[in-house]
Amino acid sequence: MEKIYEVNINNLYSLLDSFYGNKHGVSVIKTQNYTVVASETSVWPNIIYRTDEGIFTDNLIEEFIYIIKKNNFSDLILLENSTQSYLKLKDKGFFPIEKWIGMTYNNFANIPNVVCETNVDIFVTIIDSDLEKWAEVVSVTLFNKKIFDTQIVKYLISKGAQIVIAKSFNVVIGTALIWIDENNIAGIYMVSVIEKYRGMGVGRKITRHCLKIILERNINLCILQATKLGVYMYENIGFERTGSCFLYKKIK
Amino acid sequence: MKMEKKEKILKVLNEIFRKELNNDSLIIDFLSSPKNIEGWDSVTNLLLISSIEEKFNIQFSIDFIFEAENVGDFCGYILTNSTVEF
Structure with a gap:
C-alpha cells in the first residue's frame, strides 16, 4: 500500500x-x-x-x-x-x-470559495432533532434507506466526531462528518446532499465548510474516500488522489 | 466489420439486459447507461456482469467494472477480450 x-x-x-x-x-x-x-x-x-x-x-x-x-x-x-x-x-x-x-487535501492557506445556487446554512450540530434528521438523510442518500441509528451518531460525537449539517430554509439538505485521528489527521465522511438539491454546489459548500472547521483546529492534512461521482467535485476544490480500494459484498 | 460485430454483441446484450432487468420490451443502444435505463443500479449491475461474463466467456477487470459508463464500453471490451465467435 x-x-x-x-x-x-x-x-x-x-x-x-x-x-x-x-x-x-x-x-x-x-x-x-x-x-x-x-x-x-x-x-x-x-x-x-x-x-x-x-x-x-x-x-x-x-x-x-x-x-x-x-x-x-x-x-x-x-x-x-x-x-x-x-x-x-x-x-x-x-x-x-x-x-x-482515496483523496487528500493540504492546501489550507488557499481554501477556495465556491458558488452555491441555493440558500444554505452549514454548521456543526449536537441537537437531537438535527442528529435524527442527519441520520435520516444519510440513510436515504448513502445507504439505500436502511436504518442509520442516531445512537451511533451520538456515540461518535461523544468520541470527538463533528456532525455537519446543511439546511436550506430550515430543511436538512446535506450532511458530513469530521473525524480527527490520533495522528492529527482529519477525515471527512458521509458528505451527502438530498437529490432535489444536487448539482447546485451544495456538496462543494459543505466540503469547504468542513475544511474551514479543520483549519480552525490547526490541522494541515485532510483525507476522504470519494466515489466515482464525487471525485471530480473534490478535485475541483483541490483534493488530490492518493490511491483506491474496493468494497465487496457477499452476494451468492 | 468491427461495427458489424459490435451490433451483434449489442443484440446479445439486449437479451441479457431484458432478462436481468425483467423488462421484455427493453431496447438498449451503445449509449444506454444506468442514467437512462430504469432498474440498472449497483445490484442489477452485478447480475448483468455475471451473465455477460458467462455468455461471452470473459472476465471483466475490476477497474473496467467501475470505469464502464455505457453499453458501448461493454461492447468494446467484449470485442477485444472475448474468444466467442460473432
Missing part, C-alpha cells in the same frame, strides 16, 4: 476503532489478520478490513464467510485495497459494489 494512502485509510480505521468494546450494539472483532466492525441496529458501521499485507488466502475468505453466516451480518462490507484479490473473492461469491478513491 502506498504510504500516503495508508495514512488516508488509517483515519477510517481510527473512526471504526472508536467502537472497540461493544459500544451501542457494535461488535468489534480483532484478529491478527483482520478487523470486523458490525452493528446490530444500524446499516453503518458494517465492515471487515484486513490488517495484514499478505495474500488474500482461501482460508481467510472462508473465515469471513463463516463470520458473516454465523452472525447473520447481511450488511457487512469487505474493504480490500488490492485489485489482485478480485478474482479470488469473486469465486467465493464476493462482488465489488463500490470503488473508493
